[in-house]
Amino acid sequence: MLKEERHRVIINEVELHNRILLSDIAEQIGVSMDTIRRDVKELDADKQLKKVHGGAIALGFTNYATENKNIYALEDKIKIATKALSLINTGNTILIHGGTTCLELAKLIPNKLEITCFTTSLAVALELLTKKGVDVFFIGGRLSKDSQISIGANAIHQLLDITFDYSFIGTGYVDINYGLTEFDLESVQVKKAIIKSSKKTVLLSISEKLNSKHRYKTCEINAINTMITELDPDDMLLENFRKQDIRLL
Amino acid sequence: MLKEERHRVIINEVELHNRILLSDIAEQIGVSMDTIRRDVKELDADKQLKKVHGGAIALGFTNYATENKNIYALEDKIKIATKALSLINTGNTILIHGGTTCLELAKLIPNKLEITCFTTSLAVALELLTKKGVDVFFIGGRLSKDSQISIGANAIHQLLDITFDYSFIGTGYVDINYGLTEFDLESVQVKKAIIKSSKKTVLLSISEKLNSKHRYKTCEINAINTMITELDPDDMLLENFRKQDIRLL
DNA sequence: AAAATAATTGCAAAAAACTGCAAAGACAAA
DNA sequence: TTTGTCTTTGCAGTTTTTTGCAATTATTTT
Known part of the structure; x- marks a missing residue:
């Protein structure tokens, strides 16, 4: 599976559930945790989601957002x-x-x-x-x-x-x-x-x-x-x- | 459960009830009191709530009326x-x-x-x-x-x-x-x-x-x-x- | 003053993140 | 097709983070 595809899957999952676990995604897609970790890192840098320890959460679900709110x-x-x-x-x-x-x-x-x-x-x-x-x-x-x-x-x-x-x-x-x-x-x-x-x-x-x-x-x-x-x-x-x-x- | 998720739950509970007991939250989420205590400590540092002995209260929920003047x-x-x-x-x-x-x-x-x-x-x-x-x-x-x-x-x-x-x-x-x-x-x-x-x-x-x-x-x-x-x-x-x-x- | 609760501290196990590296794969030019 | 270069991926070892536990200390309650 191409990197772009994985990215799409990850973003989909995040939007659907507001949060993901790296381990879940790795298993689901069938690649190593390291790969998913690198994917999520990139998506975080692209401001598509927020990476947290153990997974990622949707933007707007962060505590910064609630604080500002x-x-x-x-x-x-x-x-x-x-x-x-x-x-x-x-x-x-x-x-x-x-x-x-x-x-x-x-x-x-x-x-x-x-x-x-x-x-x-x-x-x-x-x-x-x-x-x-x-x-x-x-x-x-x-x-x-x-x-x-x-x-x-x-x-x-x-x-x-x-x-x-x-x-x-x-x-x-x-x-x-x-x-x-x-x-x-x-x-x-x-x-x-x-x-x-x-x-x-x-x-x-x-x-x-x-x-x-x-x-x-x-x-x-x-x-x-x-x-x-x-x-x-x-x-x-x-x-x-x-x-x-x-x-x- | 991700740390950020716990934080969200805690903030929600505090906003809903104005005050929470660490023991209640720990039981509800299913982690140790220590973990919740650490979470609440962080949220307090982030000015999302106020930590008090045994629990936490919403910001602006302090009582001056019953203080001994x-x-x-x-x-x-x-x-x-x-x-x-x-x-x-x-x-x-x-x-x-x-x-x-x-x-x-x-x-x-x-x-x-x-x-x-x-x-x-x-x-x-x-x-x-x-x-x-x-x-x-x-x-x-x-x-x-x-x-x-x-x-x-x-x-x-x-x-x-x-x-x-x-x-x-x-x-x-x-x-x-x-x-x-x-x-x-x-x-x-x-x-x-x-x-x-x-x-x-x-x-x-x-x-x-x-x-x-x-x-x-x-x-x-x-x-x-x-x-x-x-x-x-x-x-x-x-x-x-x-x-x-x-x-x- | 004593008892019950809660907070703190240090520690160890587990999970996750990071690092460097080598193999595998992609791709363009020869 | 082959070759060389560059990227991607997984792995192993190391470091960091998280978590729960136990012992100690502090606070609150009675």
Whole structure:
């Protein structure tokens, strides 16, 4: 087998599985490990993949990539939170749910903006307490050890007694067909209650989460009134969402 | 499994749960703790997460809220909290109110003690969330800006729906004749509700507060079942209280 | 203060990478 | 076809990296 052919096979495998073991490929193609090692070295130099000890991984699967992604993600989240903030007016009664993007929103709220703000998140509550103008209410309930947010029947019950001008929520996954979905069922139940109690529900989601889904459904995409991503509302990636009855920001 | 793959798994878990235990990850991936420890060390050096004793936490997940800012009389408070802890048994449903002494109690609760614990204090809640065996519930309500505890009708309403085996409260002032008093009316109202909902109410108070009083009354001294100070129950200073129908500890 | 957990260190076995080399193969010019 | 040159490949020996274990030390918990 020619070198070029082997290279093609290797790249194929990497793209298919995101990672390969040199030993697997050597056996599969039927050449020595040394040869494959040299092939992978070349492909690495050509920036076709990243060579690691024992194998190779697809570009974009490296930790450098995730590191950069996270740095950008924070900027994106601030961008999203800034747009969300523009919706809030003096005198509003709002709810801010948990999650890193929602926490950014809480951080961005100006000291003197006079609003009433409910939250289910300990972190958001602590942040809001530093804002002079904000009247802070915590929705009690069982606290999730992981996310430090209120869940359970108690929280839901309280939520349903209140009407929010706006509620700001994140989600684990969004998909145009599957709607908002989560990894965790209890989280879903709380979010359902939030949506029910809100005049307008605003979804804060980085574009990375678009077109992904998981086990438990919070709601259809149309149950959301406004969706905010870090992208421009005219962005190609949002094309499908523009056809829906939601406001993009 | 390639090292890079393990790294990805670890980062994923940290992002999902905010914190991980090395032992959990080691078991999940099926390698020794040493290997995971080395992985986490590298990821920490890469600023992908923060390594802590026994595990790792997501960047930006540190708690300043429960740090001891007020080390005044800390020794005494720990002594009080230790005595209070001795009252709690497996399976109990208790309430821990706010204040530095109550926070000490929360800190002292052993990891594996299995109890259900309610609280009105953000700091106490955050502390309790670190305890494996504790089911944590937060009593929602309006949050006081300075004390970071729930107050208001909402909190009171929730409290009255529950029965606690023990509730642990502090007070601004105690006097044998005037009972428990406070500077703040809303705090009094919440404490009244707590006392009403508790089979046994335990007062945690440093002796310095004895024989002092203020404007708003929570209850008579007899409404308290147990009073804990840093002093020996036989101490002269507690002579008056011994004549009352309260247990001293 | 004692017990339980976790971190560190040094070490050894295993796996992988590197090095130099020689045989095999590719290819152009004679 | 043959020859000479250059590249590719596999092999053997050496070095490096990874990993798990055991003994020690440090930290946390009770």
